[in-house]
Amino acid sequence: MxxxxxxxxxxxxxxxxxxxxxxxxxxxxxxxxxxxxxxxxxxxxxxxxxxxxxxxxxxxxxxxxxxxxxxxxxxxxxxxxxxxxxxxxxxxxxxxxxxxxxxxxxxxxxxxxxxxxxxxxxxxxxxxxxxxxxxxxxxxxxxxxxxxxxxxxxxxxxxxxxxxxxxxxxxxxxxxxxxxxxxxxxxTGVLTGKGLKWGGSLIRPEATGYGCVYFAQEMLATRYETFEGKICVVSGSGNVAQYTVEKLNELGAKVVTLSDSNGYIYDPEGIGPEKLEFVKELKNVRRGRISEYAEKYGVGYFEGQKPWNVKCDCAFPSATQNELGSEDAQALVNNGCMLVSEGANMPTVPEGVDIFLNAKILYGPGKAANAGGVATSALEMSQNSMRLSWTREEVDEKLKQIMKSIHKSAYEASKEYGHPGNYVLGANIAGFKKVADAMIEQGLI
Structure with missing residues (x-):
């Protein structure tokens, strides 16, 4: 052993x-x-x-x-x-x-x-x-x-x-x-995610979804690709999913799915800005079910199913842990999916991760791809400590640079240890070494 x-x-x-x-x-x-x-x-x-x-x-x-x-x-x-x-x-x-x-x-x-x-x-x-x-x-x-x-x-x-x-x-x-x-x-700044009027940070609600897309954008750039014209499937319909869709729309992609625990909707025309506003009102204000989207816009609703069989270029699992099984991963690969970027924490089962890595698709694990949320929380901590409030543009730019840095660290670590482009290995190694070195330097803690 x-x-x-x-x-x-x-x-x-x-x-x-x-x-x-x-x-x-x-x-x-x-x-x-x-x-x-x-x-x-x-x-x-x-x-x-x-x-x-x-x-x-x-x-x-x-x-x-x-x-x-x-x-x-x-x-x-x-x-x-x-x-x-x-x-x-x-x-x-x-x-x-x-x-x-x-x-x-x-x-x-x-x-x-x-x-x-x-x-x-x-x-x-x-x-x-x-x-x-x-x-x-x-x-x-x-x-x-x-x-x-x-x-x-x-x-x-x-x-x-x-x-x-x-x-x-x-x-x-x-x-x-x-x-x-x-x-x-x-x-004091003991909690993050506070209201903007009393110590919160602009971009915090958007940060995980935006960051996940920024990380995916960096992965695509390694293959000289962009989001323009890409068909994307997104799971979930909460905060992370909503702002993933928003940023993908801005970058020229077409998002065709959203889901909740009851099923998913498929909109081949794309979930554009106006439809996304309906989703935000539906989920954030009325706390309704995503099936109402299908009723309003006359699109397909698939009860008790997940969106991973829909043909796409990019997938963004943004609901919860272990939502994407090995059969789902194989379906994505078989349908030509070239990129998976995780908005949720550990949404793909280990066998599914192996399928993505073996297929050599661009795969961004949650600890790297969805780190934008906690990064912006830390930026909120900084603003609280300094009694300052940064503009939306300032926070968004800092978030974008942090996601670029995370991608660079993970990619360089994957190259150093002989597996270029394996972001699972790269993210784990880059994250671990910083903590391990600090633990050694601080003695037996």
Whole structure:
């Protein structure tokens, strides 16, 4: 058994049942074999053994009262995985599927994603099994206040700076920030994704989707291609998907699909700016289903299906983890797809990733392609610290340059280790080396 295999077996033994976490650790560690061979100091310092263990993992009870006066109880979490290069940074997710295994996977991925941004932020993630769907604003406020009452003991602008994620948007961030301010009697940048009127950053809502497209644009440039005239499929219909479509439209592509958990729509004419505005109103204001798009515009709706069988040039999985299976990956390749850029976290199963890599298509893994969101969160932190507010153009330009830098780091690392264009290997290596070197320089932490 190799050194890497021994660590993987230990991770599985110590963390039984946490399949998403096992998957994330395996993907990273297997990429690092050539690095460990070239840098024996990492093995000697037990960097891998240390990096797969969270520095701190917190679980707490969240008791709150619903509108009927009934007491409800949920579970809250924060996984503070690694702070070698800066304070913990990563979103809060409110969804019934949230558990320690899912959050550990997300926090582990966040270490390397944050490292790639070139900004001084460590990796963390948190949330609750609370489901905001169907809850009133008053119920969500009471839940958020109870959640923050406990979480506030473990976070701070120089310790841990959470953001939003699935189920945590501007409304939830507002309630969470208000309670933190009330408890601590201080106005600090302890959360990102805040409202523009009270410390938020322009471009933050758009950042993950825009960044994913910017990264894809850099990948296309290595083959002297652009988005002009490209047919694109996008999954999801939330924030990331919406702004992926917006940026693709600007760059001359035609997006023909969007989806939600019930099915997907196929619009061969393309989801142009006017139709996209309808989607934003549908999903962000009315919280409706994507099937309403099909009814309004008279296009195809495919219930219970995903959009990966639609013929396309480029695909942007932007919904959730493991949404794109091996058969889906093969269908994309068979239909001539030349690029996959991940807007969601780990949306492609490992077998699907292998299919993309073996087919030599341009494949941008989430930790690189969707790092624009956390990068802009870090820019919000900077603006809060300086008590400044940058213009939309300034933030967008900084985001574009960060995505270019991430692409360059991943591509150069893939070349250095003998697999040019393998962004999985390149992103993992580039993200890991920065953190590993910091851990060695800081001693036994």
């Amino acid at each position: 190799t050194y890497i295999q021994e660590i993987l077996e230990t991770v599985k033994r110590k963390n039984p049942g946490e399949l998403e976490f096992h998957q994330a650790v395996q993907e990273v560690l297997e990429s690092l074999e050539p690095v460990i061979e070239k840098h024996p100091e990492y093995k000697k310092a037990k960097i891998l053994e240390r990096i797969v263990e969270p520095e701190r993992a917190i679980t707490f009870r969240v008791a709150w009262m619903d509108d009927k006066g009934e007491v409800q109880v949920n579970r809250g979490y924060r996984v503070q995985f690694n702070s070698a290069i800066g304070p913990y940074k990563g979103g809060l997710r409110f969804h019934p599927s949230v558990n320690f295994g899912v959050l550990k996977f997300l926090a582990f991925e966040q270490i390397f994603k944050n490292s790639l941004t070139t900004l001084p932020i460590g990796g963390g993630k948190g949330g609750s099994d609370f489901d905001p769907k169907g809850k009133s604003d008053a119920e969500i406020m009471r839940f958020c206040q109870s959640f923050m009452t406990e979480l506030s003991k473990y976070i701070g602008p120089d310790t841990d700076v959470p953001a939003g994620d699935i189920g945590v948007g501007a409304r939830e961030i507002g309630y969470l920030f208000g309670q933190y301010k009330r408890l601590k009697n201080e106005y």
